Amino acid sequence: MHRVKVRVVEDALDANNTIARANRDDFDRAGVTVVNLMSAPGAGKTALLERVLHELADVRAGVLEGDVQGSYDADRLASLHVPVTQINTDPGFGGECHLDANMVRSAVPALPLDEIDLLVIENVGNLVCPAEFHVGEDARVMVSSVTEGEDKPLKYPLMFRTCELVLVNKIDLLPHLDFDLDRFLHNLDAVHPDVPHMLVSARTGEGVEAWRDWLLALPARREVAV
């Protein structure tokens, strides 16, 4: 019984990867660099995105918003005058808890790929399933808030292991928390040695320029990798 389940899941992930490659081909053809932005609910993805998009005024950027339902974050970002496309993960039983390649595929015709150079896909807030599904991205960035505690890399290792950058957010709150940053970084290193991290605050803007520079350098890094 268990083996059957594993095989079904493997087949589903194979199918997902095939569609993710098709998305990636479309993005590559259009010359668009794609970032998959992930975190737990309320870690500050949208707030950081607002901040960094301000700093990327010279870059033609777009956003693909993933939510179970509603378009609250898309509405927030629309005021920045960047093209925002919304995916709702299908109502019914609470909706899916993650984006997959097929959901992103369904949004591709609505994306203005010829008018943008950078696409940020804001995933559903969840530290488990989003990490299992490639959607055709060039890089994965995850946001971990210091309010969530030091143990998160150990408890949700796949998420921390499959990203290219960890943004440690809400550091303006550090004086008011018992959060041990060294212990968090030790735990992060245990599950993903040498992954780059940046200390940021969406509230004060601290560290956002460093993230902007990382995003600006992404196309060049991608060419070296290819």
Add this chain to the structure above:
Amino acid sequence: MHRVKVRVVEDALDANNTIARANRDDFDRAGVTVVNLMSAPGAGKTALLERVLHELADVRAGVLEGDVQGSYDADRLASLHVPVTQINTDPGFGGECHLDANMVRSAVPALPLDEIDLLVIENVGNLVCPAEFHVGEDARVMVSSVTEGEDKPLKYPLMFRTCELVLVNKIDLLPHLDFDLDRFLHNLDAVHPDVPHMLVSARTGEGVEAWRDWLLALPARREVAV
């Protein structure tokens, strides 16, 4: 294609409910009141549980810990000298992002049901899928941290709609946040009118006695409901 998927999901939830009823029958026979404790990662479920178990020293309580992997929270709670049983949601593709009735069923033989009167099931940190799966609980309690923002009830409505109590945690941080408590409560009321809520802080202990009293009154409320 889509209709087939919905039918498969409905069948799976039907099967889950059948097993949840079997769990519930076992808990009822043993006279154990069961609470399903849910939240986003890092909202403070374990810390609140530590606090309230201290206040429930006269109650024979046990804990069933759900995690993707590891036993970090179970190890924390074991020092309180309550029986703690660990479920890991099966490694493989990151593990499941929630507990379901069958996982709890598999743990029933390991639970000391004759020695406890209250069982708290700490679910996997996730605001989506745990809400879809009954596990045989008498009541659902969810923890929402003020650090997560006011919009969470609107973005994860099923979770907020299917619980009997909302613990608004980390209120000691309110002076340092832009969190608008009235707006949060307004959003909560929009998705689940009149659901009880309590303002709590696992750090300072504020509000924990009120939660303790709510838990102590649960068996009596359950009998009235039956």
